[in-house]
Amino acid sequence: MSLAPFTTFKIGGPADLYVGVSNAEELIFAIKAARRNHVPFFLLGMGANILVGDKGFRGIVIHNQSTGFQIDPENGRLECESGVTVWPDLIEKLIESELSGLEHFAGIPSSVGGAVWQNLHFLSPAPKRERTVFLDEVFHSATILTPDNQVLTVDREYFQFGYDTSILHFSGDIVTSVIFQLEYKPREIMKEIVRSNLEWRKERHPPLSTEPSVGSIFKKIEGIGAGRLIDGCGMKGTREGGIEISHRHANIMINVGEGTARDVRTLIERAVKTVKAETGYELEPEIAFVGDFS
Ligand SMILES: Cc1cc2nc3c(=O)[nH]c(=O)nc-3n(C[C@H](O)[C@H](O)[C@H](O)COP(=O)(O)OP(=O)(O)OC[C@H]3O[C@@H](n4cnc5c(N)ncnc54)[C@H](O)[C@@H]3O)c2cc1C
Structure with a gap:
């Protein structure tokens, strides 16, 4: 398949x-x-x-595709299986319950397990957008299957959350369910955060429905931005086979037709080499490479 x-x-x-x-x-x-x-x-x-x-x-x-979840409004808790879709499935239900914490991630394609793996993040609400909001801020605990097949409940500290990372990158643990500790917020305020975040994305990112991508290809470079470096090298619109560096956002590559994994890897190499030669900065891929690239 x-x-x-x-x-x-x-x-x-x-x-x-x-x-x-x-x-x-x-x-x-x-x-x-x-x-x-x-x-x-x-x-x-x-x-x-x-x-x-x-x-x-x-x-x-x-x-x-484990999609069970339960909201406990009295204690502000959400308990969910790890295959649930964060947006729209969880966020829409949490807005109904006026429980805040995950609405910042509206518009980002993610299962709960993938969100924990990467410590999902986005900018804090408009108009200030002064900081990055991370998933781990509302993460309470999780049930995991360890590499030696024990089922354990572990807390937030266990996950060693960081920017784009958690212990899942190297531990071999499988997250089976998660508990989030959320806060009361009026429904209308949450809806406004979702609306403005979706608008922000629409203005700056290629639409996933017509321009398939994986979001940012390279890790953030503090204070500079990988996209700005690539853009500064004039690489927007650069194509390799069926893959193109988006005109809208230089840290996003889009599949313009019959793009292949080989095309993506070649374009990644070109971007890394060009940025290194022209600016001295080392770009590092943020995405995971899975399977057979031979
Ligand atoms: C258009 C677009 C915009 C994006 N914008 C953002 C953004 O603003 N902020 C952001 O942080 N990310 C963003 N991303 C990246 C992506 O949405 C997140 O990294 C997301 O969390 C990936 O979740 P997933 O379910 O697709 O994980 P997958 O891609 O399916 O898997 C990623 C890794 O997680 C592991 N994994 C998945 N589930 C589990 C589990 N239950 N237990 C252990 N390991 C598991 C997988 O094995 C794999 O190694 C964007 C992506 C796209 C396409």
């Missing part, structure tokens, strides 16, 4: 095996089965932060 339709870049070859799981128990069962049989596996969320190789994935892709 081709993995391209399961990624926002619409790129990627086939997986040897593909299984969708629809709740936390099935997720645990599938991961344990893969481990027991020594089959390499990859856990897929919304595929919004990965580039899958053109030759696909040798092993089993486990697609996390």
